Amino acid sequence: MSAVTAEHEHDEHHDHGPEKGLLRWIITTNHKDIGTLYLLFALAMFFVGGAMALVIRAELFEPGMQFVSPQFFNSMTTMHALVMVFGAVMPAFVGFANWQIPLMIGAPDMALPRMNNMSFWMLVGGILLLASTLFMEGGAPASGWTLYPPLVLQTGAALPFAIFAVHMLGISSIMGAINIIATIFNMRAPKMTLMKMPLFVWTWLITAFLLIAIMPVFAGAVTMLLTDRFFDTSFFNAAGGGDPVLYQHIFWFFGHPEVYVMILPTFGVASTIIPVFARKPLFGYSSMVYATAAIAFLSFIVWAHHMFTVGMPIAGELYFMYATMLIAIPTGVKIFNWTATMWQGSMTFETPMLFSIAFVVLFTLGGFTGLMMALAPVDFQYHDTYFIVAHFHYTLVPASIFILMAGGYFWLPKWTGNMYDEKLAKFHFWLSAISVNILFFPQHFLGLAGMPRRIPDYAVQFADWNMVSSIGAFIFGFSQLLFLYIVIKTIKGGTGEKVSDEVWEDAHKHGLEWTLPSPVPYHTFATPPEKIPTEHF
């Protein structure tokens, strides 16, 4: 570590600012620029994926087919999920990681800056390739984001392109993960021991290991689809001695940790924000770290709870039921810890805190339904209905997405030096928090009442709640334009008031980033900081 430090002290002498013009963004190796690129790209994809969701909700507004063909509807559900998962939520957290990890651990940049640039542009290429399938003969993939064979093999010209897009996204994620691990292990300030790292850094460290473990598995699964389709192999073709269920096992061995890839950094940001506004240290720092690690470990041994109805032997059903129920324990510890952090704090409710509290409450609701569907015999009823749709949207939208908003409001003043419009931001929060429940809560009722997921039209007894849900969707969707407006306004100067270095009251006790000037200079921590804050653990 001392060698690295010496080198950077040396670098200080020819410190320079960013390139001029557009080229700055294309060739940049600066972690802040790349973080910004990731975040803006994710925001754009959030609107693309959101528009697809609104196509779905428009068609489901009323019974009967009004706007799109069933095939296109299926393409929309598939592409909505792929774009949101791989284009919006994951890149947004990588954006936070790029911006924040070096600032939080006192490093001058990411460990592998050139690879950092490459992983961003691979992501853009992968998503563009994926989006291009919408215009191909036979349409975009329409088999759900899980890409189950044999159905996915009926995809038209789009199949090889979608598979190659998945490969590119996977390579991009793996490079990003390697970079994060290398940075955290090698570039921490001397006094920043592992158990003194902010929880956001911890959760990303664990997430990065998950990514490295699972992305090759997914790449392998889709490559087997490719050879089944084009090279006459029979991995998943029963007529050739293969097994369609094998794909589901491989997919969910990737897929279950993948959902934690989206939720662990969420936990990290929430654990960073709540103590600042409760004016108290995070409760149970070390138990938070252990709980995160426990959740990550469990995520690898519960995958088949996504496939209770495929006809597993009874021993398999019972094992996956018990293992899945165990997840409730570390997740519960986290929720209790956040509650205890708020307990006897001196709380204020700026927008980042509002989004974080909404996250804790609504994520807990998603956790409850998760516990319900862990019980295999009851899941025989819930499986593949709108109850599931409600469950995972509760764990993703008012959880991951809300925390992304919270983090945006929390760090944007630090990054830009400008304060966002608090009044407008609170309005954005309340619109989002109310409409997201109008959107997703009725879907619990629909699922329990018997409405399957991924259907473009439904029996008339489901009409009322679908209409309510669609109304919620449109309010929620259009409310996010307000977020876009607030972000642009803040970047362009915000309220005009210049923020202090610590931005939030006593924030310097909670993280190294708040000891830097606002806006954060283009190059930071050329020499590692001597002192580190101790308030967050």
Next chain:
Amino acid sequence: MKTKQLFASLLLMAYGLGTAQADYTLNLMEGVTSISKDVYGLHMLVLWVCVFIGIVVFGAMFYSIYFHRKSRGYQASNFHESTKVEILWTIIPTVILILLAIPATKVMLEMDDVQDSEMTIKVTGWQWKWEYEYLDSGIRFFSSLDEASNKARQLNSGIDPRTVPNYLLNVDKPLVVPINTKIRFLFTAADVIHSWWVPDLGWKKDTIPGFINEAWTSVEKAGTYRGQCTELCGKDHGFMPIVVIAMEKADYAAWVAEQKSAAVEAASAAEKDWTQEDLIAQGEKVYANNCASCHMADGAGIAGTFPAVSNSPVVLGDMNAQVELMLNGKGMMPAFGQMLDPVDFAAVATFIRNGLGNAVGDSIQPAAIKSLQAAIPEVVYDDDDE
């Protein structure tokens, strides 16, 4: 009109949805089997456990949000650790989970026990219909979306789904079962994965090509129970409902006898000579039910996915090649040799050569189809799933 409906639906919500749709429900249905009732009990148990935990956790959180705020002048404490508390809130959830796992395991074991079943029905999923085969009595038929729903569900059909009885939940030929009889179901699929779900029976099971899954039921109450396919299986996934009619045992026996005599009649219809006119008339109906969802009602197909039938070189060419293709399928085209009886098969083969803009002029007799079908080897599945 939409605003009116919107307004009406908001009003309905205000007055409670129960009155709006008699068969509407906000919760899981209890169902009509002992298993479905156990599942419902388990669902309610875990729901109440969640509600209770929610009240405690959210109660503490909202108490704190209300009282421990800076605007009330509350001074922050500085505690941030307590091993005792941490152990406590690890152990309590563990105990709750164990208490939930015990009844769940019981129900799971009960569901899995297909022993001593009195009859067996094999269910095969097809894109996009169900095939039912009563292994004990030899009855076999296909069941697909009823005509009224099928018309109304077309894009911009102009038909209000509310005027269609049991819209999207009705079939041309329902599955009929006797009550109070332990029925074993075997599930498989012909093309892609489907999933067979009737909520009142308390479970769903995937139907997977090349594999056999098992489940059982014993319906306690006569009635009509509806469900749907629950595994995405292509464009018409939303349009392959399931209807189960559970009958008193005597009524069921009468139904079986009726089916058997109908099968004899159908066999003799396949022997007689049909005029081209009759074949085309019959074929038009068969086309609408079996072919139109992919090749479209006018035979134009969907460019890039489903080939056109109108002016298709296959249809305009040698009839034997066309019949071959229809019998055995190709790619996404299912093998209709196992799906249609000789009369319907000959009728639709003749219809597409002489309708939908084609005018080849020839026809084929059911008897000829029958001998071709006899040559198709029976599919034998390995029951190696157990």
